[in-house]
Amino acid sequence: MPQGLPRKLRRVFVLQAVLAIIAVVTCMYVATVFARGQIASDWMQAEADRFWQELARDPAYPPPWTQSVNGYFVPEGADALALGVPATFVEAGPGRHLLREPGPSQRLLVQDGPGGRLYLRVTFHLMDRVGSWSLVIAALVAMGAIGAVSWLSYRIARRMVLPVTAMASEVAHWDPRQPDLDAIEPGQLPGEVGREVRLLGGAIRGLAERSQSFIRRERDFTREASHELRTPLTVVRVATDMLRRDPELPPRMQRSLDRVQVAARDMEAVVDALLILAREDEPVATEEVEVLEVAAEAVRIGTVLLDELGNSAVVDLTLVERATPVLSGSRRAMAVILEQLVRNACTFTAAGRIEVVVGDDRVEVNDTGVGMDRDVLERVFEPFYRADQYVGGRGLGLAVVRRLAGRFNWTISIDSTPGQGTRVTLKFPRAR
Structure with missing residues (x-):
């Protein structure tokens, strides 16, 4: 059965698993990007707040400068480019900006405060790696979990429809005259035989038994009727043969007897055909x-x-x-x-x-x-x-x-x- 229920179920569950994996991975990616952006914003703001606090206590306090954070402070009236601030930073203006540069993702915070302007660039080396690996691992775990659940669901569904498929395959190969009713007994069917399958099997068995009964009645009636008709037809043919041998029979009567014989032969042909067809289940x-x-x-x-x-x-x-x-x-x-x-x-x-x-x-x-x-x-x-x-x-x-x-x-x-x-x-x- 090239397009049986098990194959269709398998296709449905595979499609369902693929769509679920795509949806989950997409949601995780969107959540990761959003979370990384929020963390970056909070991190930059925390660095800026700490700098302004330290600068208020110590006017000579330098801006932060580490592997991940690079800061520039430009006092009021000073030339930012002369102090080494990149031109892209100066052009960006106050606010938060995403820097489009090769390598790890970078964000820029330009903020005005007491006495000048702070340029703060944050490079997310570790966060990019952690985010990427977290997304990959989470996606693999989600794929495995969804695949396992889909496979188990398919196995359960297959066990439920397998008896129906087996029953349909068996009935399709039945000889209407001699159906194998034992083959659709619940104990002979694979998979999980539930109440619906038992009801279906009972209905098919009842239909098969009624069909067998109809076939037997038709066959028996055909045989009996054919045998019963043979005797009077034989009498008619013998009688007409005897009458035709009469030399004194008038031509008009001869033609009538010929018609009777033709009609009797027609009826014999019908009877013979019915008898042959009534024995279709015999060698x-x-x-x-x-x-x-x-x-x-x-x-x-x-x-x-x-x-x-x-x-x-x-x-x-x-x-x-x-x-x-x-x-x-x-x-x-x-x-x-x-x-x-x-x-x-x-x-x-x-x-x-x-x-x-x-x-x-x-x-x-x-x-x-x-x-x-x-x-x-x-x-x-x-x-x-x-x-x-x-x-x-x-x-x-x-x-x-x-x-x-x-x-x-x-x-x-x-x-x-x-x-x-x-x-x-x-x-x-x-x-x-």
Whole structure:
């Protein structure tokens, strides 16, 4: 699951940790700069106050001069530049100033007092190093603390969502007919299984059990109904066969019996398809299928249908033999599919020709009927779908036919042009 909850949580917590670290480091930097400025101002003012106090007791008291503090005192009326005061100090004027010079940060205090003006420069060698190292150490500690808290929070959150992720992954791979309900039991799930996960698991199990019940009922009903229909259909076919052998049967009655037989065969096709599809959860029973023989039988049934529709004189239905494939599968399934494709071609071809072409790995049913436009072609395999211009409809829908073909790993494709005809291809693994 490339975008599962654990990965999304990890990304969220990583982003949260990065933003928190940036915010904390920024706040610490701003606080450090502000604190250093305040300390510098207090330090310079303290040095200036002490100088003015000493100068009041001793007029010859020199201004402070150390590695960090350099002071200049200019008596009233004296030339500051002549006394060695830097020109930048003189130009600055009274007040506090930040000096933009290479090296450690420097601040300047220019203050007037009794008898003259004091220039006081403070260089923050030690304070810069202490402030920088303090900021780095504090930032590292903050990064470690935030990272640890975020990692622990992620681990806790991951343990909470891991059961849901595992459950979703398991359900995604379920076979609807045989879901593995034991796999979503609370004891089988990783992580911390809470009340919500148990409720979700219970709901999924209930849904799966109901789905299984519906599938079993549908399958059982299909089997029972199909078996029950076989007996009356057999009686109908046997009775019509016996009546058709009567030499004194009038032609009009003969045509009626032909229609009865076609209808009975249609119903048998539906019953056979339902029986095959009802056994989707059982192993496929295979046999050797002579495709050409099955196609010939489908053509014979199509000929009877054309007679019934009154189109036998204007529609030429032929079997084209290009190969004699023999494949492993279900003969009855092949018969049901080909008979339905031929029926469809006969139903929608008012004049022209229908060809059933048997090749090495396919059977094609080509007709010159009404054809289908793009919209109809895109929906032709949808269950119960019929375009408005197509009326009637007999036997199985193409949705059931494709599902029946898929039962044996065969594929059905359709190529159609409105007004020109349709080509339906049943493709199967290359026969021996």
